Amino acid sequence: xxxxxDLEDKIHAAWHTSNDIELIFSHLCEERIKANDAxxxxxxxxxxxxxxxxxxxxxxxxxxxxxxxxxxxxxxxIKTKEDLEEYVQACVEExx
Numbered sequence: 001x002x003x004x005x006d007l008e009d010k011i012h013a014a015w016h017t018s019n020d021i022e023l024i025f026s027h028l029c030e031e032r033i034k035a036n037d038a039x040x041x042x043x044x045x046x047x048x049x050x051x052x053x054x055x056x057x058x059x060x061x062x063x064x065x066x067x068x069x070x071x072x073x074x075x076x077x078i079k080t081k082e083d084l085e086e087y088v089q090a091c092v093e094e095x096x
Contacts, residue, residue, distance in 0.1 A: 010052070
C-alpha cells in the first residue's frame with residue numbers, strides 16, 4: 001500500500017514531463033530534430049504523462065483511503081507471529 005513517501009515520489013516523477021518537453025523543444029528550435037520527430041516524441045510523452053498521472057492519482061487514493069481503498073487496512077493480513085515479523089521486516093527494508 002502506498003504511503004506519503006510513495007505519493008511524494010509520484011509527484012516528483014510528474015515534474016519530469018516538463019523537463020522532457022523542454023528538451024524536445026530545445027532540440028526542435030536548434031534544428032537537431034525534425035518537426036515530425038518532435039511531434040512523435042510529444043505524442044509518446046503525452047501517453048507517458050497520462051500513465052504517470054494515473055499512478056499519482058492511485059497513490060493519492062491509497063494514502064487517503066479513498067474509493068476502492070476506503071476499507072483497506074494494511075494489517076488485515078497479519079494472522080500469526082510470523083506474518084507480523086514479515087510485515088515488520090518489509091517495513092524496515094522499505095525505510096532503507
